[in-house]
Amino acid sequence: MTSSSTFDRLLDRVNAGERLTADDIAQLAATPDILSVGMLADALRRRLHGTRVTYARVAACAFDASFANAVPPVAREIRITGCPTSLTSARAAVESAKAVAGDRLVSGFCWQDVERLGSNAGLPVARVLAELRAAGLEALAEMPMDAIDDEAAVIDTLRQAGFDRLRLTVAKAPAAERTGAMLRAAALQARFGGIRAIGPLPTVLDALRPTTGYDDVKAVAIARLAAPNIPTVQVDWQRDGPKLAQVALTFGADDLDNVTASDEAPDGRRRAPVEEVRRNIEAAGFTAAERDGRFHPVS
Amino acid sequence: MVDELARKVMDGARVGAADALELYRQAPTHLLGRLADTIRARRHPPRIVTYIIDRNVNYTNVCVARCNFCAFYRPVGSSEGYVLGFEEIFRKIDETMAVGGNQLLLQGGHNPDLPIAWYEDLFRAIKGRYPELRLHALSPPEILHISRINHVPVPEVVARLVAAGLDSIPGGGAEILVDRVRKLLNCYGKASADEWIDVMRHAHRAGLRATATMMYGTVETDEERIEHLIRVRDLQDETGGFTAFIAWSFQPEHTERGGVEATGIDYLRTLALARIVLDNVDNLQASWVTQGGKVGQLSLAFGANDMGSVMIEENVVRAAGASYCMDEVEIVTNIEDAGFVPKRRNMHYEILGDPIFREREVPRMLELATARSAGDTSVPEQLRQYPARSRAGKQLRLAQ
Numbered sequence: 228m229t230s231s232s233t234f235d236r237l238l239d240r241v242n243a244g245e246r247l248t249a250d251d252i253a254q255l256a257a258t259p260d261i262l263s264v265g266m267l268a269d270a271l272r273r274r275l276h277g278t279r280v281t282y283a284r285v286a287a288c289a290f291d292a293s294f295a296n297a298v299p300p301v302a303r304e305i306r307i308t309g310c311p312t313s314l315t316s317a318r319a320a321v322e323s324a325k326a327v328a329g330d331r332l333v334s335g336f337c338w339q340d341v342e343r344l345g346s347n348a349g350l351p352v353a354r355v356l357a358e359l360r361a362a363g364l365e366a367l368a369e370m371p372m373d374a375i376d377d378e379a380a381v382i383d384t385l386r387q388a389g390f391d392r393l394r395l396t397v398a399k400a401p402a403a404e405r406t407g408a409m410l411r412a413a414a415l416q417a418r419f420g421g422i423r424a425i426g427p428l429p430t431v432l433d434a435l436r437p438t439t440g441y442d443d444v445k446a447v448a449i450a451r452l453a454a455p456n457i458p459t460v461q462v463d464w465q466r467d468g469p470k471l472a473q474v475a476l477t478f479g480a481d482d483l484d485n486v487t488a489s490d491e492a493p494d495g496r497r498r499a500p501v502e503e504v505r506r507n508i509e510a511a512g513f514t515a516a517e518r519d520g521r522f523h524p525v526s
Numbered sequence: 527m528v529d530e531l532a533r534k535v536m537d538g539a540r541v542g543a544a545d546a547l548e549l550y551r552q553a554p555t556h557l558l559g560r561l562a563d564t565i566r567a568r569r570h571p572p573r574i575v576t577y578i579i580d581r582n583v584n585y586t587n588v589c590v591a592r593c594n595f596c597a598f599y600r601p602v603g604s605s606e607g608y609v610l611g612f613e614e615i616f617r618k619i620d621e622t623m624a625v626g627g628n629q630l631l632l633q634g635g636h637n638p639d640l641p642i643a644w645y646e647d648l649f650r651a652i653k654g655r656y657p658e659l660r661l662h663a664l665s666p667p668e669i670l671h672i673s674r675i676n677h678v679p680v681p682e683v684v685a686r687l688v689a690a691g692l693d694s695i696p697g698g699g700a701e702i703l704v705d706r707v708r709k710l711l712n713c714y715g716k717a718s719a720d721e722w723i724d725v726m727r728h729a730h731r732a733g734l735r736a737t738a739t740m741m742y743g744t745v746e747t748d749e750e751r752i753e754h755l756i757r758v759r760d761l762q763d764e765t766g767g768f769t770a771f772i773a774w775s776f777q778p779e780h781t782e783r784g785g786v787e788a789t790g791i792d793y794l795r796t797l798a799l800a801r802i803v804l805d806n807v808d809n810l811q812a813s814w815v816t817q818g819g820k821v822g823q824l825s826l827a828f829g830a831n832d833m834g835s836v837m838i839e840e841n842v843v844r845a846a847g848a849s850y851c852m853d854e855v856e857i858v859t860n861i862e863d864a865g866f867v868p869k870r871r872n873m874h875y876e877i878l879g880d881p882i883f884r885e886r887e888v889p890r891m892l893e894l895a896t897a898r899s900a901g902d903t904s905v906p907e908q909l910r911q912y913p914a915r916s917r918a919g920k921q922l923r924l925a926q
Binding site: 259261262265266269434435436437438439440441442443444468469470471473474477503506507510511512 | 554555556559560563786789790791792793794817818819820821822823824827856859860863864865890892
C-alpha cells in the first residue's frame with residue numbers, strides 16, 4: 228500500500244467517484260501507513276460533504292431521572308440512557324422524554340435492550356418497537372454490529388417498524404473485525420436503506436487495553452471508504468475526546484455526535500462546549516454546522 | 527507554492543523561516559505529516575521507535591519566577607510549598623529502578639532557599655548510592671537561577687554540577703524563544719531567549735548533551751513559533767549538543783493566564799513542522815503527557831521517532847489539568863500497533879534493549895505518582911544545613 232503508484236491509483240478512483248473493492252479496503256486496513264489511508268478517506272469525505280462538519284448537542288438523561296431538569300433548551304436531541312426491565316417503564320420513559328422534547332428527536336436504548344424488553348414482556352420485538360415508536364421514540368441510540376447475530380433481519384425489522392434514521396455502532400470489536408463490519412454495513416444500506424450514520428469507534432472502553440490512536444483513525448477512515456453509501460461517519464465528542472475527535476475529522480469523519488447540551492462552563496463562555504467544538508472543527512480546516520437529531524441543519 | 531516547497535523538503539533541502547511559515551499555514555495536514563514521516567524514515571531507517579523508563583521528579587514547587595502559564599509553582603512562604611528530602615528522592619529512585627528505570631529527570635521551581643551546595647550534595651548523594659543512574663537535571667532557567675542567587679558564573683555552576691554528578695540537561699523553560707512572548711508570559715525575568723540559549727551553549731561546551739523544548743499555544747504568532755525552531759536549529763549547527771526536541775501545548779487549567787489549549791491537529795502540524803525545520807536534530811519526542819496516548823501515538827506518523835518517557839511521576843502538567851498515564855506496556859503496545867519496533871534507550875539515545883516487562887514481571891501502572899501524597903507538609907531535616915535567603919525560609923529553618 229505504501230507504494231505511491233498504488234496510492235495514486237486508489238486516489239484517482241476515489242476522486243472519480245468510483246467505489247473501492249473489498250480487496251482494496253482489506254489492503255488499506257492492513258497497512259501501517261495511516262497517512263495514505265487518511266488521505267483517501269479525506270478525499271472521499273470532501274467529495275461527499277465538502278468542508279462541512281456537523282455537530283449535534285445531545286441531552287443525555289437516565290431513563291429513571293427527571294427529563295425536565297436534564298434537558299437544556301439548546302439540546303437538539305434527547306437521548307435516554309440505560310434501560311428499565313419492563314416495557315411499561317421503557318414506554319413511560321420515552322413518553323416523559325417526548326413531553327419535554329417537543330418537536331426534538333428522542334433516541335434511546337440499543338438493540339439488545341429491545342430484545343430484552345420483548346423477552347421480559349413475552350412479546351415479539353416488532354411489537355416492542357411499535358410501542359416505543361408510538362410513545363415517541365424515533366431512533367435507537369446504539370446498534371452494535373458486533374453484538375447482533377442477524378444484522379439483515381434486525382435492519383429489516385427496524386425499517387418495517389418505521390425507524391428510518393438508523394445509526395450503526397460498534398461495541399468492542401477489535402480493529403480487524405471492524406473492517407468486515409463496515410463492509411457489511413455498506414451492503415445492508417444497499418439492500419434496505421435507512422442507515423443515516425455509522426459510528427466506527429467502540430462504545431465499550433477497556434481501561435487496561437484501550438484502542439490506540441492508529442486503530443481509531445484507521446477505523447474511521449475504513450468506515451468512510453468501505454461505506455460511501457452511508458451519509459455520515461460519526462465520532463463521539465465526549466467519549467472519544469476532543470483531540471482524537473478532531474483528528475478523526477481529517478480521516479473521514481464528518482459529524483461530531485453527543486456534544487453536551489449544557490453550556491454551563493465554570494471558566495466562562497470561551498470554554499463552553501459548543502465554542503470548543505466549533506474551534507476544533509475550524510482549527511482542522513473545516514466549516515462547523517450545527518444539526519438537529521434528524522440531521523437537519525440548525526440555522 | 528506548497529507543492530514546490532514539498533518537493534524541496536523531499537529533496538532534503540533546508541527550509542527557511544518564510545518557507546516554514548508557508549508550509550505551516552497552507553499545507554494540508556496529511557501532506558505535512560507525509561513530509562515529516564519521510565524525513566523520520568530517512569533518519570531512522572530500521573523503523574525503531576524508542577522510549578525511556580525514567581521518573582520525572584520535581585524537587586521543589588517553591589518558585590520566585592511566577593510564570594503566568596504555570597499552575598505548579600507556589601510562592602515563597604506558601605503553606606503548600608515543599609522541598610523533597612534526600613531520603614524521599616532515594617525512595618523514588620528505588621521505585622524507578624524496580625520497574626527498569628535508569629534515569630532521574632529532576633527539575634523544580636526557582637527556590638531562593640536552596641543554595642548551590644544543596645544541589646551538589648544531592649547529586650553526590652545520588653551518585654554515591656546509585657552510580658549507574660543517569661541524572662538528567664536542571665533546565666537552563668534553573669541553572670541561571672542558581673548562578674544568580676549564588677553569584678557564581680553559569681560556566682562555573684555547570685562545572686560544579688557536573689563534578690557533583692550531573693549527566694545531561696533537560697530543555698525545559700524554553701517556552702517560546704522570543705522575548706516579546708517571554709515578557710507577556712512573565713518568564714523573561716527567569717531567562718531571556720538569549721540567556722536560555724547561552725546556558726545551553728555553555729552546557730554543550732562543557733560536554734553535556736541536552737534536549738530542546740517548545741511550549742506553544744499561548745500568545746505567540748506563527749512567525750514566533752518558527753523563530754523558536756530556527757533559534758534551536760542555529761545553536762545545534764554551532765554545538766550539536768541537542769539530542770532531541772520536544773514540543774508540547776500550553777495547558778491552561780488553573781493557571782493565571784488561562785485560556786484554551788491548542789488543538790490536537792495543531793500539535794500534529796507543529797510537530798511535523800519541527801521535524802521539517804530541525805534538520806539537524808535526530809530525535810523528536812511525542813508528548814503523550816499533554817496530548818494523550820492516542821494523539822501521542824499518531825505523532826509517530828507526523829515525525830516523532832520517540833515516545834518519550836514512561837515518567838512514573840508527573841506534577842507540572844497534572845497541575846494544569848492534564849492527567850494522562852501510559853506505562854511501559856501501553857507505550858510498547860502503541861509503538862508496535864503503529865508498525866514500529868520498540869526499544870528502550872538512555873538520554874543519549876543509545877539502545878538499551880527490548881521492553882523490560884518482557885524480561886521480567888513489572889507491575890502495571892494506571893496512574894502517575896505525584897511528588898508527595900496529599901496533606902504531606904513535612905520539611906526535610908537536612909534543609910537546616912543550608913542557609914535560607916528568604917524571610918519565610920529563615921523562619922522555617924528556625925522553626926525546625
